[in-house]
């Protein structure tokens with residue numbers, strides 16, 4: 001079980017998250033949805049202790065969740081893509097916990113990296129500098145790095161932003177395989193299309209948890225109104241799809 005208990009985060013005067021709680025069993029794919037600025041990235045970072053929590057705890061199998069047990073895919077737009085490294089080197093960084101930062105990676109780590117690249121369809125692009133990748137290829141490389149970490153819990157921040165439809169299908173196939181292995185995935189989502197129905201659970205966030213549950217319930221007209229009327233902005237396709 002992954003349990004988030006009453007998590008709150010403050011950035012100086014901005015209260016970004018207030019009292020967020022939810023719990024899911026292993027093998028669950030959880031989507032976090034909410035408008036821009038709702039706190040989706042903040043929630044993932046706070047769950048990982050990448051930013052300080054004002055209050056709250058995260059447990060995995062009854063124990064505080066250690067950072068090393070989680071693979072984290074950061075939001076693509078938060079990264080500096082001019083950094084002079086290759087795709088393979090970035091994916092190998094996912095093995096640092098296994099090999100140590102300054103040791104030459106062993107045979108197993110090299111095999112896991114090639115396998116992860118192949119799994120996301122980047123087997124032939126390992127030597128490419130990351131600055132030459134398209135947006136969708138960047139996302140697939142970040143996912144490969146996450147897979148290479150071989151953890152039971154994965155936090156992914158907008159992994160489907162900028163990917164085309166076939167890539168999205170490939171990534172969903174990978175999510176399903178990971179969930180079938182008993183892994184827990186918590187994924188921040190950027191769009192409001194039908195793809196939201198694929199998640200096992202959705203957390204609708206707007207500073208606090210507005211709703212948590214199966215997609216059809218969470219995406220009720222009432223819940224969406226609570227989020228978007230207050231903010232005077234609209235999700236692109238949600239109202240017609242889900243009312």
Ligand SMILES: Nc1ncnc2c1ncn2[C@@H]1O[C@H](COP(=O)(O)OP(=O)(O)OP(=O)(O)O)[C@@H](O)[C@H]1O
Nearest residue numbers: 011012014016034035036037038039040041042043
């Ligand atoms: N480093 C920071 N310092 C101050 N405020 C911040 C910081 N990072 C985020 N915030 C604020 O916290 C709130 C939540 O931001 P966050 O990035 O978590 O939202 P999000 O739901 O991930 O948005 P998006 O859909 O744009 O990715 C916003 O009001 C944002 O402006």
Ligand SMILES: [Mg+2]
Nearest residue numbers: 040041042075
């Ligand atoms: Mg974000």
